[in-house]
Amino acid sequence: EAGVTQSPTHLIKTRGQQATLRCSPISGHTSVYWYQQALGLGLQFLLWYDEGEERNRGNFPPRFSGRQFPNYSSELNVNALELEDSALYLCASSVGYRESPYNEQFFGPGTRLTVL
């Protein structure tokens, strides 16, 4: 069974540009989560999508946004990139919240975003 996949592996952008990161969940999973791991910091929750809807959002500015497609894949968009957005962006998936009140999340390998 294929795990969570993310693309691209690495992304280099300059300050002020926009970045788009993509994620495909494990087959059968309807929930997708995004996390940021900046240097020296732990994993910080960004966004949670389930059944095409944004269900929860972490403490990040509105220029971090995303969406979930009908096939449950997801993309994360970061507008007006700042130097401090340089980080590893991790996507995770789980069964939908209607199936289980608890969420074992399975992570992809991440996208390393570098903002110059």
Add this chain to the structure above:
Amino acid sequence: DQQVKQNSPSLSVQEGRISILNCDYTNSMFDYFLWYKKYPAEGPTFLISISSIKDKNEDGRFTVFLNKSAKHLSLHIVPSQPGDSAVYFCAASRANAGGTSYGKLTFGQGTILTVHP
């Protein structure tokens, strides 16, 4: 406000011995806890979880203990193997009153485990 804390940045153990990784939390609303292992340049790998209605969960070499009164959990690895060397994260989540997960995992800062042959 760090709600999940792993106070030991690193731990070094001998192969075959027990590794004990600790985690403390402050939010009493957390009711589900997970441990992940992470190798460099890879995403975290799920290891084991425990809900707040239990105080112990075991899966092969991995056992997680939960002490709700102390808001403390620990991961025991017995016996430790060199391949266990990685960064270990504990994470916590909460269900809402209706039992539907909020989705968000709150992670500790991680503990680097090194198992020496």
